[in-house]
Amino acid sequence: MARYLSIVDSAYRATIEEQDDTAVWFTHAMKNAGADVSILLRGDAVNYAVSNQDAKGLRFGNRAVKGPDMVRDINAVIAKKIPLFVVSDDVAERGIPASLLLPGIEQIPRSAIAKLIDNHDTILTW
């Protein structure tokens, strides 16, 4: 069985669709089906690792939109024991304090991405 690494760098693009990030959701669904998966958040997607994200309150006419809950979904990924990595250089460049990151996420420097990729059999570049 191959080891998959989902690399997510586009953020808040399609979080309306599954009321989640579509790449995170898909990878979680692969895990549910039995796949061996990991997730790397890089670029703006490192912001998914931040606590207190709140996308509630959208309403169009009398139709409320439940919206995504990325904190719930990232915590669910961690609870499912899907290894979740975030690029520390990208976190720092965006001025995100380490204290705001959700627990259970492993920070890796940008220089370690090549090795992480090399340690997986199939790369999914979202």
Place this chain on the structure above:
Amino acid sequence: MATITIGILDPPYESANTPTAFRLVEAAIRMGHNVNVFCYEGATALGYAGQKQHPNAVHGASLEEEDHPNPKDWVKALLAFAAEKNVKLVWCNCGLCVDERGVESQVEGVCRGSPGDAWKYSEGSDGVLLIGTE
């Protein structure tokens, strides 16, 4: 003969990724390989049977002259090409993405699946390429 799986996310017209994806599928068939295409998000509209051509007044072109591209015709053509080359082309849509978009009416030969199916296609492949989107 190898088996390649290609994942596509982009909807029919909004990205140059779409013709590139089709070029890769065409090349793989032409070179004698089996191909699995898994469409996710807006790419599930690629095979939507309700796509229509239109004339182009800016070009001064009639419907026939403009011959507006409808990707559903490319999907049909590639399915026929694969049959002619005696290789297997699986064109599979993420079913939930189809439902959300109301694009259930698809050209013949397009099937429906889940992320679990995409995983199985990948496991049975020599190479896997996911064409990510913006």
Place this chain on the structure above:
Amino acid sequence: MMTIRTEREGVNVSQYVMIQSKSPWESGDVGHFYALARELRQLGAEVTFFLVQNGVMAARSSAKDPALEQLLGANVRVLADDFSLRERAIDAKVLKTGVNPSSIDVVVDLLASGAKALWH
């Protein structure tokens, strides 16, 4: 599908095909992708870097893209999609030294031989 590695001088070698679809002027992230190619090469992998769509804009010899110049010096095979070049009127004669025009069939060949594929 497990990683297929090729044998080179008795050493298992990973193969990568990295496909760059964006120009460095439309995406600020392209430099990181070039750098990743160099780093994978440094790990001993065989890396083919395939410029396609607007990714070929950086391939003109007169284009100012120091990060691509760095990649060209890193023993990575850099190819430019022939259709994308023609679409943008970039003649093969004006490509940077080290960038070669190529059919997209090369990508298929690499996938068919088990190369790990990354798209950007």
